[in-house]
Amino acid sequence: MHAIQQQFWSVREYLSPVLRESKFKEHGRITPEEFVAAGDFLTYKFPVWAWEKGDPSKARDYLPADKQYLVTRGVPCLRRATSLVYTDADEEAERMLSFGDEGKEDEWVETHAGRPALSESAANPGVIDDIPDDDAAGGVTGGIASMSLGGKGAEETPDLDEIPDMEEDDLEAGDEATAAPNTAQATGTGVIDSSQVEVAKGNLLQVRTYDVMITYDKYYQTPRIWLLGYDENRTPLTPSQIFQDVSADHAFKTVTIEPFPHSASLQAASVHPCKHANVMKKVIERMNSTVVADQLRQSSGPVTPGTKEKKKGWFGRKSAGGKETPQTPGEEDDVEGMRVDFYLVVFLKFIASIVPTIEVDSTTAM
Amino acid sequence: MPIVQFAPFSSLVQPSFWHELTKLKIDVLKLSDESLSIHGHYSAGKTIKDRETGNDIALGCNLSVGEDAFSKEFHAPPNAVPATGVFKNYNTIEEFKAADKTALFNKVADEIWAAVMTNKDPSILNRFLLIAYADLKKYKYYYWFAFPGFVAKPAWEITDGWRAADTVLSYEAMKAIHDDLAKSLKPYFLVRTNGKVPEVASVERYEDFFAGVPPSSQLVGFLDPSAIPENPGWPLRNLLAYLRSLSPATTASLRVLCWRDTEPPHAGSGWRSRFGVVEAGVPQEATDARPSAVGWEKNVQGKLGPRVADLAPMMDPTRLADQAV
Known part of the structure; x- marks a missing residue:
């Protein structure tokens, strides 16, 4: 069933026309050209992002051959989103993401901002026992049981008899100049080796890393995010492990495992883009009005740049700091509002609310 | 040590x-x-x-x-x-x-x-x-x-510990090295700091690049995949073996730069690179x-x-x- 659905989606994407006209401010969707422009800006400003070609046979002809999708590798993820247990007391910790124009309705809520993981859950990281399941033949219960979050499912404990019994401790003698993994914690420098975190702090951290890809979805005319995860031993994560890093509101619903469009066989977790355009439209609208107001003020006379204005103005002005000039072509209007180049920067902030513990948003350093 | x-x-x-x-x-x-x-x-x-x-x-x-x-x-x-x-x-x-x-x-x-x-x-x-x-x-x-x-036998030893590289190099010097490496990133490189601006060269040029340069202005650098302050990454090991075997006369003590700053530091974080002086022990016998x-x-x-x-x-x-x- 799922295969048929995927087939349908790929045909639908193939048939749907390429968006030509730029309307990103009206409906939050972008054209492939704008995707490339925004991607160029992202890679210029944040060199951790890079363009990739992907599998040539899967190349999309409406994108340049060497700019098929964006990738950043080794994005750290210190905690599980599922260990951030949500309680009523945390309601106040919610932070409205407003992008400047405070006080308007329907801002979206960033729920897990800066909240310490509960100590109980740190010692016992969201382990939910498998649901006892008589009806193992399948169906909904079967599916859920096999995906139990953080559970010690069969797929997490490797079958011991399947690992070849070939430890060869005599292969090389101990070497005094090889750093043992625990040498770092004794130092007073305040940097902790990721493999030693729990020992050092008594606070369970399992540092996972993610490869994050952004593709252009022609049907939804928005970027689409893809995740490939590794655990602290750099073993690829299973789907159920990846869902531990997705906020509970989105796991299994908007985040699913799908074939990665630029590879023949690779599967990755993806945030379904059907709501992206709406959310992006709202964010952009709000940011745009701030930016326009800012630019009007800029052009009508000198402004004493308060710290607040400086931060907002960044999104609109092209050469605020001289070297901030993006390398992308653009019109030279005095008042143009938010430029499409910033689309992906904003997009990443939105994605960060779906995967709160994965540090996809490197743009906070701005 | x-x-x-x-x-x-x-x-x-x-x-x-x-x-x-x-x-x-x-x-x-x-x-x-x-x-x-x-x-x-x-x-x-x-x-x-x-x-x-x-x-x-x-x-x-x-x-x-x-x-x-x-x-x-x-x-x-x-x-x-x-x-x-x-x-x-x-x-x-x-x-x-x-x-x-x-x-x-x-x-x-x-x-x-x-x-x-x-x-x-x-x-x-x-x-x-x-x-x-x-x-x-x-x-x-x-x-x-x-x-x-x-x-290495005997093993390399570290004098005075590893410390932040910007304690021995100025911000300008760090920036100059960063800019040079940003143009072409090298796994191993040499730096001499006796001129106005530090110069970077590839490691094959060890003998002629450091000819006439006082040892206190010589730096042997490598792109360091380790982020642990007290442990340089694995590539340094073979780099030291390489230099030691090719130029045994001048490599008894080396000033090492563990380069970890492919991105320049942004507000709130300093340079991450580490610096240390390593010394080779006296080998029992010279051998190839x-x-x-x-x-x-x-x-x-x-x-x-x-x-x-x-x-x-x-x-x-x-x-x-x-x-x-």
Whole structure:
């Protein structure tokens, strides 16, 4: 069933026309050209992002051959989103993401901002026992049981008899100049080796890393995010492990495992883009009005740049700091509002609310 | 003085590498178990600030192989340097177990040493070995990496500990090195600081680049995949062996720059690179013979043994169908 659905989606994407006209401010969707422009800006400003070609046979002809999708590798993820247990007391910790124009309705809520993981859950990281399941033949219960979050499912404990019994401790003698993994914690420098975190702090951290890809979805005319995860031993994560890093509101619903469009066989977790355009439209609208107001003020006379204005103005002005000039072509209007180049920067902030513990948003350093 | 302890490489195999291997095995290799040349890459060690505790967490000292590992025209990603490797794939788990690992390892170590002694070629210093067995039906991949590193006897020692590089270099000097490396990133490099602006050169030029330069203005640098303050990364090990064997007269004490700043520091964080003065002990006898080497990667249990990547949850069509809701 799922295969048929995927087939349908790929045909639908193939048939749907390429968006030509730029309307990103009206409906939050972008054209492939704008995707490339925004991607160029992202890679210029944040060199951790890079363009990739992907599998040539899967190349999309409406994108340049060497700019098929964006990738950043080794994005750290210190905690599980599922260990951030949500309680009523945390309601106040919610932070409205407003992008400047405070006080308007329907801002979206960033729920897990800066909240310490509960100590109980740190010692016992969201382990939910498998649901006892008589009806193992399948169906909904079967599916859920096999995906139990953080559970010690069969797929997490490797079958011991399947690992070849070939430890060869005599292969090389101990070497005094090889750093043992625990040498770092004794130092007073305040940097902790990721493999030693729990020992050092008594606070369970399992540092996972993610490869994050952004593709252009022609049907939804928005970027689409893809995740490939590794655990602290750099073993690829299973789907159920990846869902531990997705906020509970989105796991299994908007985040699913799908074939990665630029590879023949690779599967990755993806945030379904059907709501992206709406959310992006709202964010952009709000940011745009701030930016326009800012630019009007800029052009009508000198402004004493308060710290607040400086931060907002960044999104609109092209050469605020001289070297901030993006390398992308653009019109030279005095008042143009938010430029499409910033689309992906904003997009990443939105994605960060779906995967709160994965540090996809490197743009906070701005 | 404490002995210099090098943070070993950890392998990071992107799932796309196994996908690529699967394709290659079915379409090209079939039953051949000839050694192949592969490419990997590594970049500067990263730390991340834990926003909840304020601690800096050092991420692994990783060498990655991805889907372009078998490609003839390999390009390392931005801010990473390439490493070449030898890849040997076995057809059965029995052959994988029975492989003569010592011989394979010594062959790679010999190749590195021969390249050092005959061509003074530093590009091969980070050569690695990967043996694997792919169980294509079960989507399981057994593999074992080795990163040969030469053992110095007696071991290198560190004087006065490792410290932040900007305690010995000015901001301008750090920036100049950064800008030079941003143009062409090198796995190993030399810096001389006796001029107005520090100059960077490739490591083959050790003798002439440092001719007439006072030792206090000489720096031996390498792109450091380790982020642990007290442990330089594995590549330094072979770089020191290289310099020590080619220029024994001037390398008893070396000023080492562990370069970890491929991105310039932004507000709130300083330079991450480390600096230290390392000293070689007095060898018992001068010899051109290859030093012994170590570097098999340990597995998840911390033992010398192979790892297994189980991609069934992400590859097996039946398992994926269960996943779909």
